[in-house]
Amino acid sequence: xxxxxxxxxxxxxIYSREQLTNTYLCDYVFTMxxxxxxxxxxxxxxxxxxxILFLSSLNAQAAEIPKTYTxxxxxxxxxxxxxxxxxxxxxxxxxxxxxxxxxxxxxITNSANIRLQRFAIDEAFFYISDRGIIVAxxxxxxxxxxxxxxx
Numbered sequence: 421x422x423x424x425x426x427x428x429x430x431x432x433x434i435y436s437r438e439q440l441t442n443t444y445l446c447d448y449v450f451t452m453x454x455x456x457x458x459x460x461x462x463x464x465x466x467x468x469x470x471x472i473l474f475l476s477s478l479n480a481q482a483a484e485i486p487k488t489y490t491x492x493x494x495x496x497x498x499x500x501x502x503x504x505x506x507x508x509x510x511x512x513x514x515x516x517x518x519x520x521x522x523x524x525x526x527x528i529t530n531s532a533n534i535r536l537q538r539f540a541i542d543e544a545f546f547y548i549s550d551r552g553i554i555v556a557x558x559x560x561x562x563x564x565x566x567x568x569x570x571x
Contacts, residue, residue, distance in 0.1 A: 485519055491555070494544035517541075528559050534566055 426444070435443070485500045486493050500517035507513050513525040523541035525548070530536065537548045538559065547554040547562040551569040556562035 489521070489542035489544035491544050491546075494541075494546075500541075528562070530559075530563055532563070532567075534563060536562060536566060538562075 484498070486497050489497065500519050500521055502515045502517055502523070505513065505515040511527055515523055517523065521541055523539070525537050525539045528536040528538055528547070535550065536554075536559075539546055539548055547556060547559075547566075549566050551566055554562045554565045554569075556565055
C-alpha cells in the first residue's frame with residue numbers, strides 16, 4: 421500500500437509527492453524519536469532502581485556483626501542469629517550464635533520476688549522484665565529502675 425494514500429485528496433493535489441514523502445518521513449522520524457525517548461526513560465528508571473538496590477546491598481553488607489558486643493554498640497549493631505538455645509532447670513537460658521558468640525539470659529534473684537532476667541552477650545548486657553527492657557550498670561540499679569517504672 422502506498423503511503424501517499426494516508427494523506428487527504430486535497431493534500432495530494434496541493435503538495436508534490438516529494439513534499440508528502442518528506443512529511444511522512446518527518447512524522448515517522450518524530451514517532452520513532454518518541455518511542456526511543458520512552459525506551460530510554462524506561463531504561464534510566466530501571467538502571468537507577470538497580471543502582472539503588474546495588475548500593476543498598478553494599479550498605480547492608482558493610483553493616484557487619486561486631487567482633488565484640490559492648491553496651492556502646494549492641495543497640496546500633498546488627499544482631500547475630502542464635503544457632504542453639506537451651507533452658508536449664510532453674511529457668512536460665514543460654515546459647516551460641518552463628519558466629520560462635522555465647523549468650524546467656526539468667527534470672528536475678530531478689531527479696532521482692534520480682535522477675536528480672538539479665539541478658540548478656542560478649543561485654544554487652546541489659547535486663548528484661550515485665551516492665552520492658554532496662555539498661556543498668558548492675559542488678560541493684562536494674563531493680564531500682566524496675567520499681568520506679570509504672571506498670
